[in-house]
Amino acid sequence: MILEAQESVCAALEAVDGAGKFKEDAWTRPGGGGGISRVLQDGAVFEKAGVNISVVYGVMPPEAYRAAKAAADDQKPGPVPFFAAGISSVLHPKNPFAPTLHFNYRYFETDAPKDTPGAPRQWWFGGGTDLTPAYVFEEDVKHFHSHRGERRGLGGIFFDDLNDYDQEMLLSFATECANSVVPAYIPIIEKRKDTPFNESQKAWQQLRRGRYVEFNLVYDRGTTFGLKTGGRIESILVSLPLSARWEYDHKPEEGSEEWKLLDACINPKEWI
Amino acid sequence: MILEAQESVCAALEAVDGAGKFKEDAWTRPGGGGGISRVLQDGAVFEKAGVNISVVYGVMPPEAYRAAKAAADDQKPGPVPFFAAGISSVLHPKNPFAPTLHFNYRYFETDAPKDTPGAPRQWWFGGGTDLTPAYVFEEDVKHFHSHRGERRGLGGIFFDDLNDYDQEMLLSFATECANSVVPAYIPIIEKRKDTPFNESQKAWQQLRRGRYVEFNLVYDRGTTFGLKTGGRIESILVSLPLSARWEYDHKPEEGSEEWKLLDACINPKEWI
Numbered sequence: 001m002i003l004e005a006q007e008s009v010c011a012a013l014e015a016v017d018g019a020g021k022f023k024e025d026a027w028t029r030p031g032g033g034g035g036i037s038r039v040l041q042d043g044a045v046f047e048k049a050g051v052n053i054s055v056v057y058g059v060m061p062p063e064a065y066r067a068a069k070a071a072a073d074d075q076k077p078g079p080v081p082f083f084a085a086g087i088s089s090v091l092h093p094k095n096p097f098a099p100t101l102h103f104n105y106r107y108f109e110t111d112a113p114k115d116t117p118g119a120p121r122q123w124w125f126g127g128g129t130d131l132t133p134a135y136v137f138e139e140d141v142k143h144f145h146s147h148r149g150e151r152r153g154l155g156g157i158f159f160d161d162l163n164d165y166d167q168e169m170l171l172s173f174a175t176e177c178a179n180s181v182v183p184a185y186i187p188i189i190e191k192r193k194d195t196p197f198n199e200s201q202k203a204w205q206q207l208r209r210g211r212y213v214e215f216n217l218v219y220d221r222g223t224t225f226g227l228k229t230g231g232r233i234e235s236i237l238v239s240l241p242l243s244a245r246w247e248y249d250h251k252p253e254e255g256s257e258e259w260k261l262l263d264a265c266i267n268p269k270e271w272i
Numbered sequence: 273m274i275l276e277a278q279e280s281v282c283a284a285l286e287a288v289d290g291a292g293k294f295k296e297d298a299w300t301r302p303g304g305g306g307g308i309s310r311v312l313q314d315g316a317v318f319e320k321a322g323v324n325i326s327v328v329y330g331v332m333p334p335e336a337y338r339a340a341k342a343a344a345d346d347q348k349p350g351p352v353p354f355f356a357a358g359i360s361s362v363l364h365p366k367n368p369f370a371p372t373l374h375f376n377y378r379y380f381e382t383d384a385p386k387d388t389p390g391a392p393r394q395w396w397f398g399g400g401t402d403l404t405p406a407y408v409f410e411e412d413v414k415h416f417h418s419h420r421g422e423r424r425g426l427g428g429i430f431f432d433d434l435n436d437y438d439q440e441m442l443l444s445f446a447t448e449c450a451n452s453v454v455p456a457y458i459p460i461i462e463k464r465k466d467t468p469f470n471e472s473q474k475a476w477q478q479l480r481r482g483r484y485v486e487f488n489l490v491y492d493r494g495t496t497f498g499l500k501t502g503g504r505i506e507s508i509l510v511s512l513p514l515s516a517r518w519e520y521d522h523k524p525e526e527g528s529e530e531w532k533l534l535d536a537c538i539n540p541k542e543w544i
Contacts, residue, residue, distance in 0.1 A: 023520070025521065037520075039520040039521075041519065041520055048518075048520070050520070206515070210512070213485060213489070213516075214489060214509065217485070217486060217489035217490050218489050218490075218499060227490060234520060234521045237486065237518060238520055240482070240518040241518065242517060242518060242519065243478070243515060243516065243517045243518075244485075244515065244516055244517075245514060245515045245516075246320075246509060246512040246513065246514060246515075247313065247514065248295070248309075248311040248313055248320070248322070248506060248510055249297065249311075249506045
């Protein structure tokens with residue numbers, strides 16, 4: 001199922017890009033499992049687009065468990081046997097008016113820590129999709145949100161620790177979420193990919209890419225989990241843009257289009 | 273003393289840059305203390321150069337304590353009262369043949385955690401200086417290392433948890449280290465700042481800048497400590513370059529100058 005999701009997302013992206021093709025790498029994880037990374041780099045529409053799937057298992061250190069599990073009340077002390085399968089993707093378009101998209105859907109299982117045998121086995125689904133624009137087009141955000149259940153930041157649907165229905169039902173929910181990504185995102189890209197832009201708008205996109213890198217490397221639980229369980233670094237960091245910029249204490253002029261984006265990030269809105 | 277160190281480093285950098293001037297911001301930390309950030313951006317020689325000093329105190333969460341302290345055998349459970357003073361700097365030159373320099377020297381004090389009163393108060397010095405070139409010039413690395421005591425990676429002197437001499441003596445050791453930065457680095461910059469370079473050499477520097485961002489945001493204990501104690505984000509992230517690049521699975525051709533740098537990063541050498 002995650003293979004099919006990867007295939008259909010990549011096919012849709014290649015079609016909209018028109019020039020770039022995905023390059024594929026299969027990899028195995030020394031501790032158990034492996035994955036397939038597909039990356040389209042420097043295409044006509046996308047600066048960088050990565051779609052990873054992985055099925056990994058083994059034993060994870062306590063720090064990785066903290067990154068994997070949303071609920072903090074459940075601190076396992078020792079190394080934790082685990083199984084995880086998922087799809088994750090970040091799409092960075094070239095045009096500053098076309099938003100970056102991230103999505104990730106995953107299934108987790110953990111056993112009792114090695115030093116407390118007999119504790120119950122746990123499983124849960126988690127995931128989300130979110131939109132990271134450099135400029136706000138209210139109509140795009142509304143279109144995107146008409147596919148959502150709950151929201152976080154400027155856009156998306158996020159859930160975690162989901163295990164209070166039967167597994168089959170939750171699997172179809174996660175599958176449906178993954179299948180909604182293409183119809184939610186591609187129309188926005190089609191609309192914005194050829195919008196004319198100037199150098200200073202491109203520079204603003206680069207600054208927002210810098211902020212994306214910061215969030216991704218410092219706070220993203222998927223990235224942290226991957227790095228702490230010895231995942232393949234090149235696959236984990238496919239999420240980073242092709243290029244980014246950091247200017248000290250950059251502040252857009254109040255009331256400008258750049259300022260409106262920042263304002264929307266700081267003061268979340270109900271879009272629909 | 274840290275004010276003087278900041279002043280003398282910035283003066284030496286402005287002199288070698290010739291065009292760029294440091295911009296200064298003073299800030300206070302809501303939880304206690306504050307600092308002064310000085311940043312030179314888009315100069316003639318430096319793409320971005322930041323020199324921060326700070327004196328902060330208050331109470332830090334356990335994660336911040338783990339970031340602050342090198343020795344892992346000393347896990348404090350609750351919030352820890354602390355005092356920290358230090359200087360830290362990252363200098364990114366424009367020319368791809370001129371190396372990036374990082375240095376940081378700091379003094380720490382912690383009290384017993386709030387829930388175990390009576391436990392002893394601790395203090396220690398830590399710090400280091402290291403060179404991050406995009407190309408290896410053996411003579412530059414040798415020159416730089418002639419100022420060192422111990423080494424890590426391609427270059428530098430690092431120490432931590434230093435508290436087994438009297439405080440005054442350790443303070444003069446740390447001061448001497450900080451004062452060695454300028455004579456160790458400026459001659460390398462003078463030699464390399466006008467070396468001709470082509471586009472592909474600049475692109476390699478951008479890729480290495482990307483790797484720098486990765487190490488800095490994921491692993492750097494100073495960055496982690498700053499972010500987890502609610503430090504001023506713009507000051508903490510002054511260490512990031514003006515721009516950076518990530519290409520998927522980039523591998524330099526074996527035997528090339530780019531490959532030699534990677535090889536030296538992977539297989540540490542005794543340079544002198």
